[in-house]
Amino acid sequence: MKYWLVKSEPDAFSWDQQVANQTEPWTGVRNHMAKNNLKAMKLGDRAFFYHSNIGREIVGIVEVVREAYPDPTAESGDWVSVDMKAVRPVPKPVGLAAIKADPSLEGLALIRLSRLSVAPVSEEHWRHICSLGGLRVA
Numbered sequence: 001m002k003y004w005l006v007k008s009e010p011d012a013f014s015w016d017q018q019v020a021n022q023t024e025p026w027t028g029v030r031n032h033m034a035k036n037n038l039k040a041m042k043l044g045d046r047a048f049f050y051h052s053n054i055g056r057e058i059v060g061i062v063e064v065v066r067e068a069y070p071d072p073t074a075e076s077g078d079w080v081s082v083d084m085k086a087v088r089p090v091p092k093p094v095g096l097a098a099i100k101a102d103p104s105l106e107g108l109a110l111i112r113l114s115r116l117s118v119a120p121v122s123e124e125h126w127r128h129i130c131s132l133g134g135l136r137v138a
Helices: 015-021 032-040 096-101 123-132
Strands: 003-008 023-026 046-051 057-070 080-095 118-121
Touching: 003 123, 015 023, 015 046, 015 057, 015 080, 032 080, 032 118, 046 080, 046 123, 080 096, 080 123, 118 123
Parallel strands: 003 046
Antiparallel strands: 003 118, 023 080, 046 057, 057 080
8 A cells, every 4th residue: 555645725625525525536636746646546545635725734534446547627638536535534633834843754745845736655654644643553
């Protein structure tokens, strides 16, 4: 299993909407690096759901339940989407300021590539962020 971080502006699509819909296509990605990350996702991979712009915090965990397919919102190009299922909220949302201040999270794509909307997360970083968020990691 691989780990990821996906960003959404909560005024456009929030964690609460993800939970209400349960499974939702992750559409609208229009950056080639982010698109390649979507293409690399496999069934069962997990991702942090990050509220960007408003809140700037990791608020939930989603799971890939359908691998990359043509993005139905794209008017042209080879853009893709994946389907994500809500897994669980993060009990203590992990904010960007805390992430940036934590030396254990040095190198995290969220910090290095701040504008990237779909980014990989190492297993070490995943475990540490889960711990910060009050989640037990097996």
